[in-house]
Amino acid sequence: MTLAYSQETDGLISFYYRPYNDFQIYHINCKEIIFNKLISQVNNYLNSSRNSFCPNNLFAFYFQNPNDQKIYRVDCEMISHSNLVQYLNSNIYGVELKNQSEQPLEFSNMQKQNLEFHLKQFLITNMNARNNFIDNGMDNGSNASSMNSCQPDNDHHSTSQQDST
Numbered sequence: 001m002t003l004a005y006s007q008e009t010d011g012l013i014s015f016y017y018r019p020y021n022d023f024q025i026y027h028i029n030c031k032e033i034i035f036n037k038l039i040s041q042v043n044n045y046l047n048s049s050r051n052s053f054c055p056n057n058l059f060a061f062y063f064q065n066p067n068d069q070k071i072y073r074v075d076c077e078m079i080s081h082s083n084l085v086q087y088l089n090s091n092i093y094g095v096e097l098k099n100q101s102e103q104p105l106e107f108s109n110m111q112k113q114n115l116e117f118h119l120k121q122f123l124i125t126n127m128n129a130r131n132n133f134i135d136n137g138m139d140n141g142s143n144a145s146s147m148n149s150c151q152p153d154n155d156h157h158s159t160s161q162q163d164s165t
Contacts, residue, residue: 019118029075056106061116078105
């Protein structure tokens with residue numbers, strides 16, 4: 001999978017991802033952060049982290065690409081397997097299944113570490129390949145994270161809110 005096939009709008013790169021050693025599927029939003037905006041987000045996070053509610057199915061971290069030194073906010077959302085099955089049945093076979101009850105999704109610390117580790121490697125490799133496409137006029141559409149966050153980025157909406165309608 002390369003990022004050339006992902007959906008990109010306004011600098012937001014979105015794709016689905018399943019890391020090695022994890023059966024969970026994640027919806028990933030990766031957006032370049034301008035330094036002034038990063039400072040603002042860090043300040044907001046520090047001011048509100050003690051009193052904020054963080055959904056258990058969301059995880060975010062900041063990532064600096066070592067090749068171009070750009071900083072990205074990477075938002076990760078767990079995708080329910082039952083929602084995926086419903087989507088596939090509906091869109092491929094035209095079959096609407098009743099919503100089956102499922103336990104809420106929740107990140108474990110091990111999942112967060114595994115996902116962040118593998119996503120950083122994936123992003124370094126695929127962002128460089130994507131930038132080569134752009135540099136050649138063919139645009140088709142690791143440092144440790146400085147901070148982990150679960151504060152939603154106001155520039156895009158969670159897919160769980162969109163999927164529930």
